Amino acid sequence: MFGNNRLPAFHPGLTQSRIRDTTTGSGLWFPGLRSPPLPSESDPANDQLPLPITPEDLYDTPMAPFNPYTYIRCPCSELNPYTKRTPDVTAQGLSRAAQDDDDHTFDPRAARSNYSLYPLEYLSFCEDCHQIRCPRCVAEEIVCYYCPNCLFEVPSSNIRSEGSRCTRSCFQCPICIGPLAVNHVETPPDPNQLLSPDHASSSHSGSYVLSCSYCNWSSTEIGIKFDKPNSIHMQLAKLRNGGETRLTAKERKERRKEQASQGGGGGSSTGQGEEDLDTLLDMETQFANLKSFYQNQLSDANGTGKVGGDPSAALGNLGFDAPASLSRIMSLYTGSSSLHDKKSKSRPGTMREALAPSEGLQLASLDESSAITALQDFESTTGLDAYSSTASTTQLQSQAPYLGASPLHGLTRFTSSLRPIPYLLRTKRSKRCPQCRHIISKPESKVTTTRFRIRLIAGNYIPTITIKQLIIPGLTPPPMPNLPPDTIEPLKPAQFVLTFKNPIFESVRVTLATPATTPGRFPAKVTILCPQFEIDSNTDVWEEALKDNNATSSSSQAQNLSSSTGPEGSGPGGRKRAGTLRPGTAGGASLAGEELGPEVGKVWERGRNWTSIVIEVIPASLVQTAKRDGRGPIKEDEDVLEIPMFVRIEWEAEAPEDEIMPGLSSTKGGNKDGGKEKRELAYWCVLGLGRVARTL
Amino acid sequence: MSRRPPRGEYIETDTGNKVARKATLVGTQNIMLGGKTVIQPDVMIRGDLARTIPPAQSASGGPANNTAVAIGRYCFLSRGCCLRPPGRMYKGVFTFMPLRLGDHVFVGPGTVVQAAQIGNHVHIGGKVVIGEFAIIKDYVKVLDGSVVPPNMVIPSFSIVAGQPARIIGEIPEGGIEAFELRDLYKTVGNNPQPTAP
Numbered sequence: 033m034f035g036n037n038r039l040p041a042f043h044p045g046l047t048q049s050r051i052r053d054t055t056t057g058s059g060l061w062f063p064g065l066r067s068p069p070l071p072s073e074s075d076p077a078n079d080q081l082p083l084p085i086t087p088e089d090l091y092d093t094p095m096a097p098f099n100p101y102t103y104i105r106c107p108c109s110e111l112n113p114y115t116k117r118t119p120d121v122t123a124q125g126l127s128r129a130a131q132d133d134d135d136h137t138f139d140p141r142a143a144r145s146n147y148s149l150y151p152l153e154y155l156s157f158c159e160d161c162h163q164i165r166c167p168r169c170v171a172e173e174i175v176c177y178y179c180p181n182c183l184f185e186v187p188s189s190n191i192r193s194e195g196s197r198c199t200r201s202c203f204q205c206p207i208c209i210g211p212l213a214v215n216h217v218e219t220p221p222d223p224n225q226l227l228s229p230d231h232a233s234s235s236h237s238g239s240y241v242l243s244c245s246y247c248n249w250s251s252t253e254i255g256i257k258f259d260k261p262n263s264i265h266m267q268l269a270k271l272r273n274g275g276e277t278r279l280t281a282k283e284r285k286e287r288r289k290e291q292a293s294q295g296g297g298g299g300s301s302t303g304q305g306e307e308d309l310d311t312l313l314d315m316e317t318q319f320a321n322l323k324s325f326y327q328n329q330l331s332d333a334n335g336t337g338k339v340g341g342d343p344s345a346a347l348g349n350l351g352f353d354a355p356a357s358l359s360r361i362m363s364l365y366t367g368s369s370s371l372h373d374k375k376s377k378s379r380p381g382t383m384r385e386a387l388a389p390s391e392g393l394q395l396a397s398l399d400e401s402s403a404i405t406a407l408q409d410f411e412s413t414t415g416l417d418a419y420s421s422t423a424s425t426t427q428l429q430s431q432a433p434y435l436g437a438s439p440l441h442g443l444t445r446f447t448s449s450l451r452p453i454p455y456l457l458r459t460k461r462s463k464r465c466p467q468c469r470h471i472i473s474k475p476e477s478k479v480t481t482t483r484f485r486i487r488l489i490a491g492n493y494i495p496t497i498t499i500k501q502l503i504i505p506g507l508t509p510p511p512m513p514n515l516p517p518d519t520i521e522p523l524k525p526a527q528f529v530l531t532f533k534n535p536i537f538e539s540v541r542v543t544l545a546t547p548a549t550t551p552g553r554f555p556a557k558v559t560i561l562c563p564q565f566e567i568d569s570n571t572d573v574w575e576e577a578l579k580d581n582n583a584t585s586s587s588s589q590a591q592n593l594s595s596s597t598g599p600e601g602s603g604p605g606g607r608k609r610a611g612t613l614r615p616g617t618a619g620g621a622s623l624a625g626e627e628l629g630p631e632v633g634k635v636w637e638r639g640r641n642w643t644s645i646v647i648e649v650i651p652a653s654l655v656q657t658a659k660r661d662g663r664g665p666i667k668e669d670e671d672v673l674e675i676p677m678f679v680r681i682e683w684e685a686e687a688p689e690d691e692i693m694p695g696l697s698s699t700k701g702g703n704k705d706g707g708k709e710k711r712e713l714a715y716w717c718v719l720g721l722g723r724v725a726r727t728l
Numbered sequence: 729m730s731r732r733p734p735r736g737e738y739i740e741t742d743t744g745n746k747v748a749r750k751a752t753l754v755g756t757q758n759i760m761l762g763g764k765t766v767i768q769p770d771v772m773i774r775g776d777l778a779r780t781i782p783p784a785q786s787a788s789g790g791p792a793n794n795t796a797v798a799i800g801r802y803c804f805l806s807r808g809c810c811l812r813p814p815g816r817m818y819k820g821v822f823t824f825m826p827l828r829l830g831d832h833v834f835v836g837p838g839t840v841v842q843a844a845q846i847g848n849h850v851h852i853g854g855k856v857v858i859g860e861f862a863i864i865k866d867y868v869k870v871l872d873g874s875v876v877p878p879n880m881v882i883p884s885f886s887i888v889a890g891q892p893a894r895i896i897g898e899i900p901e902g903g904i905e906a907f908e909l910r911d912l913y914k915t916v917g918n919n920p921q922p923t924a925p
C-alpha cells in the first residue's frame with residue numbers, strides 16, 4: 033500500500049528537478065523528465081480546460097501534507113565510481129572508501145545530488161557487483177515496441193520504415209491529446225433499418241470521423257472524413273486538411289510517366305492539374321523531386337565527365353554542389369548508399385541547382401497576409417482574442433511530422449488546422465549493470481504480460497527506512513499554538529522514529545552516521561540515539577503467509593506477507609520496546625504516564641524483521657537565519673528538513689559455491705565455519721523529515 | 729461469549745468482504761464481489777445499470793448472467809466513490825455494458841469509475857473521473873484529480889495524471905509491490921488491525 037495513497041514524494045536536494053503533481057501539491061518523481069509533464073498554466077489550450085489550481089500549488093503555502101521520505105544515493109555519483117574499486121575490492125577497500133565519504137559529508141542540497149538520489153523503488157541491485165544501481169547508470173535495451181492504445185507489438189523493422197508511431201487507427205486529439213475514437217457520422221436514423229442486423233453494415237455507405245470525447249473535437253473541423261473505420265492512418269496520410277486527396281509519391285510518378293508518354297501536347301485539362309501539382313509542393317513531393325533531380329545530376333556528371341575540366345572544380349569538391357558531398361548528404365537522408373557511385377569518388381565536378389518545381393525548387397512564401405486575415409476574421413466572428421485561435425507550443429510539438437505539409441513557411445500556426453496525432457509507441461526495456469554488464473532487469477517480451485524474467489530490485493537487498501515523528505503524550509512538549517500541522521518547530525528538539533525493515537534472510541547489523549549539524553543554509557543539529565543495532569532476519573515469510581491465508585480477519589496474530597511501506601501488523605506480543613512494554617496502539621494514551629522516552633544507546637522498538645530507533649533534531653530558525661545571512665528569502669522547499677545519513681549494513685551470507693567473483697565486496701573469513709562469508713554494503717541516504725515552521 | 733456489540737460499521741461476508749452499512753449498493757443481484765473487498769461508507773455501486781441487450785455470444789456457452797459490476801479480490805473502494813457501468817448506443821439501442829475490476833484495485837475517495845475494465849493492481853487516486861469504456865491495464869497509478877477521458881486505454885506500468893489524463897511516467901520495477909492491498913484490507917472493518925508502527 034502507498035503511504036497516504038500516492039506515490040512517494042521525491043524531493044531531490046534542489047527544487048528545480050521537482051515535478052509538481054498539481055493535484056496534490058506533492059512532488060512526484062520519475063526518471064527522464066526534467067520539466068513539469070503536466071500542462072502548464074500558460075498554455076492557451078489549457079485555458080479552455082483549466083486545471084484546478086489550488087492554494088497548495090502555489091508557493092509559500094506549505095499546506096499540502098508532507099510525506100516523510102528516504103532517498104538513497106547511487107554509488108555512480110562518486111567520482112570514478114568503478115575505477116576506484118577495481119584494483120582491490122575488499123571490505124577494507126570499501127571501508128576506506130566509506131572513510132573518504134565520511135571526511136566530506138554528503139550534502140543532499142548540493143546541485144550534483146539532484147542526479148544521484150532516488151527513492152528505493154527506483155533502484156536496482158547488481159548481485160555480481162553487489163552494489164546499488166540507479167536509472168541513471170544502468171544501460172537500457174529495448175525488448176519490444178508497442179502501441180499504448182491498441183497494445184499491438186510493432187516489430188523493430190517497422191520502426192525503421194514507418195517511424196515510431198502506431199500505423200493502425202490509434203490517434204490522439206490535436207487539441208487536448210485525449211484519445212480519438214472512430215465514429216460513424218450519424219445520418220438521420222431509419223428505425224426500420226437500424227434494428228435489422230443484416231442492414232446494419234450495408235447501409236453504412238457514409239463516412240467515418242475521428243472524434244474526441246473529452247473536448248468534442250472532430251476531424252470534420254479540418255474537413256476530413258474516412259471511407260472505412262479501419263486503417264485510418266493510411267487513409268489520413270492521403271488526405272489533406274479539407275478532405276482533398278493527396279497523391280503519394282508513387283502515384284505522382286506514374287502520372288508524370290503517363291503524361292510523358294502522351295507527349296507535351298496532351299489535353300489542356302491535365303496540364304492544368306500538373307501545374308498545381310508542381311507549384312504546391314508538399315514535403316514528400318519536394319523531397320522526391322529533389323532526390324530524382326540530384327540523382328540525374330550525379331549520373332550525368334559521372335557519365336560524361338565533362339565538368340571535370342572546370343577550373344573551379346578543386347573548390348567545388350567541398351561545396352554542396354559537389355557530387356561527392358551531395359551523395360554523402362543524400363545517403364544520410366535516404367538511409368542507403370544507392371546514390372553513391374563508386375566510379376564518381378575521385379571525379380571532381382559541380383552541378384547546377386534545381387530550377388523548377390519539378391526539380392524540387394520551392395520558393396519561400398513570405399506573404400503572411402492570409403494568416404493575418406485569418407486572425408482578424410477569428411476576432412470579428414467569434415469576439416474572442418485571436419491568440420486563442422493559434423496553436424500552443426505543446427500542441428505544435430505533439431503534432432506528428434506530416435509529409436503532406438507544405439514546407440518552410442507553410443507550417444500551421446492555427447488550432448483549426450492541427451491534425452490528429454498518431455500515438456507514439458512505447459517500449460519494454462531491460463536493464464544491464466553498467467560495470468559487469470549482467471542483466472539486472474528483464475521484462476517478459478510479450479506486451480500484455482507484466483511478469484519479469486529478471487528483476488533485481490534494491491528493495492530486496494537493503495532495508496527500507498520509514499520515518500514517523502515521535503510524540504509521546506506527557507513527554508513531548510505540546511506544540512506551539514497556531515503551528516501548521518505536521519511542521520517542525522525551529523530551535524526545539526524534535527524526535528523521529530526511524531524504522532528499518534530487513535528484506536533478507538540473514539539478520540543484519542546496521543551502523544548509522546550523520547553529521548552533527550546538517551550542511552546547507554539552515555543547519556540542524558542531529559543526534560542518532562542508537563547508531564548501532566541489529567535487525568532480525570526475514571525468515572518467517574512463508575509461515576506468515578500461510579497463517580495469513582488461514583487466519584480470520586479478526587485474528588490478532590501477527591502477520592506480514594508483503595508490504596513495502598514498513599513493518600506491519602506485529603501484534604502486541606511480537607513488539608518489544610526498550611524500557612517498557614508498549615501497550616496496544618489503541619490504548620497508548622491511557623498509559624502515557626508510564627511511558628518512557630527514548631534512551632541513548634537503546635533501540636526504540638523491534639519486531640520480527642524490523643527495528644526502530646530514534647533520531648533527534650534541533651532545526652535552525654529559518655526566519656532568523658534568512659534575515660541574517662543576506663541570501664534572500666527562503667526558497668521553495670528550503671524549509672524541508674533533510675538529514676544526510678550514512679548507512680552501513682553487515683551480515684553473514686552463505687558463501688557461493690564458486691570462488692568469490694571479482695568485484696564482490698566480500699571476504700571469506702578464514703576462521704568462519706561452513707561456507708559463511710561476511711558481507712557489507714554502505715551508502716548515503718537522505719531523510720526528509722518534515723517542514724520547519726517559519727516562526728521565529 | 730456474550731452477544732457481539734450491536735452492529736459494527738461493516739457487514740463482513742463469508743468470503744471476507746467488508747461492506748459498510750452506509751454504502752449504497754443498487755441492484756445487488758448484478759454486483760459480483762470476489763472476496764476480501766472493502767467497501768467504505770458512502771460508496772455507491774450501480775448494479776441496477778445492467779445491460780439491456782444480451783451479450784452477443786451468450787449462445788456460445790457463456791453463462792447468461794447479467795453482471796453489471798464485477799469486482800475482484802482485495803479491492804478497496806474508498807469513501808464516497810462511485811462505480812457506474814458505462815453505456816452506449818449499440819445497434820441503435822442504448823445499453824449499459826459491464827464494469828469489471830480486477831484484484832487489488834484501490835479506488836480513492838470521491839472518485840467516479842465508468843470504465844469497461846480495470847486490471848489487477850491498479851491504484852486510482854481521490855477525486856478522479858474514469859470516463860466511460862476506459863480500459864486500465866495492470867499496475868497503473870492514476871494520480872489524484874485526474875480525468876481519464878472516455879475510451880482511453882492505459883497500458884501497464886503507467887503513471888497517469890492531468891485533465892485530460894496523460895501518461896506522465898512509468899512505474900519502476902521496484903514499485904510494483906506497493907500495489908498490494910492485503911495489509912490495507914486488515915486495517916478496516918469491525919475489528920481493524922493496527923497499522924505499521
Ligand SMILES: [Zn+2]
Nearest residue numbers: 106108166169
Ligand atoms: Zn547510479
Ligand SMILES: [Zn+2]
Nearest residue numbers: 179182198202
Ligand atoms: Zn495502436
Ligand SMILES: [Zn+2]
Nearest residue numbers: 205208244247
Ligand atoms: Zn480533445
Ligand SMILES: [Zn+2]
Nearest residue numbers: 158161465468
Ligand atoms: Zn554488476
